[in-house]
Amino acid sequence: MSRIYLSPPDVGPAEREALLRALDSGWVAPAGPELDAFESELAEATGRAYAVALSSGTAALHLALLGLGVGPGDEVLVPTLTFVASANSVRYVGAEPVFLDSEEHSWNVDPALIVETLNAFARQGRLPAAAVTVDLYGRCANYPEIVAACESRGVPIVEDAAEALGATCGSAPAGSFGAASTLSFNGNKIITTSAGGALVTDDAQFADRARHLATQAREPTIHYEHADLGFNYRMSNLLAALGRAQLAGLPARIEARSEVMNRYRDALGRLAGLSFAPEPRWGRSNCWLTCVTIDPVVARGTRDDVLAALDTADIEARPTWKPMHRQPLYEHARARLTGVADKVFDQGLCLPSGSSLAVADQDRVIEAILAVLGPE
Ligand SMILES: *Cc1c(COP(=O)(O)O)cnc(C)c1O
Numbered sequence: 001m002s003r004i005y006l007s008p009p010d011v012g013p014a015e016r017e018a019l020l021r022a023l024d025s026g027w028v029a030p031a032g033p034e035l036d037a038f039e040s041e042l043a044e045a046t047g048r049a050y051a052v053a054l055s056s057g058t059a060a061l062h063l064a065l066l067g068l069g070v071g072p073g074d075e076v077l078v079p080t081l082t083f084v085a086s087a088n089s090v091r092y093v094g095a096e097p098v099f100l101d102s103e104e105h106s107w108n109v110d111p112a113l114i115v116e117t118l119n120a121f122a123r124q125g126r127l128p129a130a131a132v133t134v135d136l137y138g139r140c141a142n143y144p145e146i147v148a149a150c151e152s153r154g155v156p157i158v159e160d161a162a163e164a165l166g167a168t169c170g171s172a173p174a175g176s177f178g179a180a181s182t183l184s185f186n187g188n189k190i191i192t193t194s195a196g197g198a199l200v201t202d203d204a205q206f207a208d209r210a211r212h213l214a215t216q217a218r219e220p221t222i223h224y225e226h227a228d229l230g231f232n233y234r235m236s237n238l239l240a241a242l243g244r245a246q247l248a249g250l251p252a253r254i255e256a257r258s259e260v261m262n263r264y265r266d267a268l269g270r271l272a273g274l275s276f277a278p279e280p281r282w283g284r285s286n287c288w289l290t291c292v293t294i295d296p297v298v299a300r301g302t303r304d305d306v307l308a309a310l311d312t313a314d315i316e317a318r319p320t321w322k323p324m325h326r327q328p329l330y331e332h333a334r335a336r337l338t339g340v341a342d343k344v345f346d347q348g349l350c351l352p353s354g355s356s357l358a359v360a361d362q363d364r365v366i367e368a369i370l371a372v373l374g375p376e
Contacts, residue, residue, distance in 0.1 A: 004315040004364060007188040007289060010253060010356040014245040022241035032237030038244050039198070042183065045165065045247060046175030048200040050207035053235035053243070054214055057162040057184025057197035061089035063210040063233065064158045064180040064199055065130065070095050074129035075334075077117060077155075079109040079141075080323040081341035082134040086160045087324050087333075095129060099325045099335035106280035107136050107320075107344055111145035113336050118153045130156050135164030135174050136321075137350075138190070138288035139280055143169045143177050158182065162197070165190055166254045166286040174286070175200050180210075190253055190288050190355070191246035193239040256355035257287035260362060264290050264351060267366040271373045273299025277348075291320055293347040294373070301372040303349050313368040320348030 022034050035053055042051035054060050070076060072094035078087050080099035090097045100117060103110035114131065121127050131150050133141045141159075150157050157178030161167075164174035165183055175181040180203075185196035199210050212218075217230025235243075246253075261276075268274055277291040294303040301309075303319065310317045322345050325335040352365055 001314065001364070004352050004357070004361050005354065006316045006318055006350060006352050008354050008356070009187050009192045009194070010354060011192075011242075011246075014249065015242055018241040018245035019238060022238050027237045030234055030236050032240070034241040034244060035235060035237045038235075038240035038247070041244060041247055042198050043200060045173065045250070046161070046181060046183070046200045047173045048176060048181070049202045050204060051198050051200045052207055052210045052214065053240055054197045054199060054233045055235060056195055056233075057160075057182055057186065058085040058089060059214070059231065059233040060182035060184075060197040060199040061085060061132070061158065061160060062092045062231070063213055064182055065089055065093045065095070066213060067206050067209055068130050068156050068158070068179060070129040077109075077114065077128050077131040078324065079132070079134050079136075080325045080335060080337070081107060081136065081321055081344060082160070082324065083162070083321055084324065084327065084329070085162075086132055086134050087330060090132070097324065097330065097333055098128065099323070099330070099333055099337075101336060101338040102340040102344065103142070104340055105278045106139055106142060107277060107340075108139065108141035108280075109133055109146070110338065110340070111142050111149055113338070114146060114149045117336055118149060118155065122153065127153055127155055130158055132158045132160055133178070134160045134162075135167060137277060137291050138164050138167050138286040139277075140164060140167050140169035140174050140283040142280065142282060143172070144282065147177065162186075162189065163288050164286055166250050167283060169283040179203065180206055185243055185246070190257070190286055191243065191250055193235065193243040193246070196235050196239055196243060198235075253355040254286050257353055260353055260357055261287045261290045263359075263362050264292075264366065268292070268369060268373075271299070271370075273297070274373060287353070289350045289353045291348055291350050293344065294349060295347060299373050303347050306349060306369055306372050309368050309372045310365070313364060315352060315365055315368060317352065318350045320344050320350060
């Protein structure tokens with residue numbers, strides 16, 4: 001039996017063909033027609049006017065904050081329950097994150113804490129330079145409330161939609177909120193270019209500026225002229241071809257992941273102490289990862305017992321993200337906490353959820369969990 005991975009890349013003949021097509025076309029240089037086409041398809045998928053394809057989701061976050069003019073001395077609201085890149089990008093531009101806790105019914109940032117924090121800032125006569133929101137595990141944050149809170153204070157939003165491509169909030173797609181949104185095509189995400197990301201926005205100047213900074217801020221002269229500090233953050237034409245093939249298969253990948261989630265629900269949903277991550281009422285998940293929490297007081301075992309059993313069965317599973325306020329890197333950062341993120345981290349577990357996960361492999365995961373948590 002081979003090892004089962006959490007969320008491996010799902011590539012096949014379509015990706016192979018797309019890569020060879022790009023290679024045979026001679027566009028092995030960074031730019032090219034596949035890159036242009038991938039960008040328009042990404043803009044379309046996120047309901048945006050512009051997309052800039054980049055080397056990673058982290059690069060996209062960095063450029064989004066630079067585009068908003070965030071810099072030294074600024075503070076940026078960031079959910080504490082997220083992957084570290086959401087917070088590190090704030091540090092890249094010399095600003096400081098202020099971490100906010102999650103709400104119970106989506107695990108995303110608690111809009112009430114945004115309101116409270118903005119009020120507290122305003123009482124001191126200042127405001128955060130931006131708010132980064134994260135659409136965790138494929139579920140959109142509560143944008144109706146978040147957008148209202150931030151707009152009333154004029155604080156711009158950067159939506160980190162790295163985990164949520166294909167999800168919705170009301171009738172709007174993930175990636176359509178805020179001044180700019182960022183996507184990731186890292187190997188473990190719902191679609192992948194092996195490594196890659198994108199910034200999407202409705203603002204032509206914002207997109208142009210991101211594209212400029214992503215290509216070493218080279219001025220349009222015959223010699224190499226640079227007025228700004230740029231980066232080498234552009235996606236290549238070859239990887240864009242891979243991304244186009246993956247994006248065309250996004251609906252099928254969402255469907256496959258949702259079937260995996262439903263199968264876990266059917267098999268494990270009645271176990272004492274085990275709960276599935278909440279599905280918020282305002283949107284539809286892309287089912288990127290199936291996450292559960294295991295309450296040690298009620299369940300027959302702990303989250304760590306289950307992790308150990310899965311590991312013994314050669315199955316990769318992971319605790320949910322460790323909150324930023326508990327990271328050594330951010331131990332001195334400001335944080336407004338309610339305990340929700342701590343509980344999710346202490347009890348949370350991400351199960352193998354890949355779109356190519358065979359039914360027999362899903363059964364292996366289910367059996368290993370039942371062996372720990374099931375009735376005698
Ligand atoms: C994956 C991820 C990123 C970073 O994307 P990369 O492409 O790996 O740089 C940022 N934020 C969140 C929430 C992520 O899950």
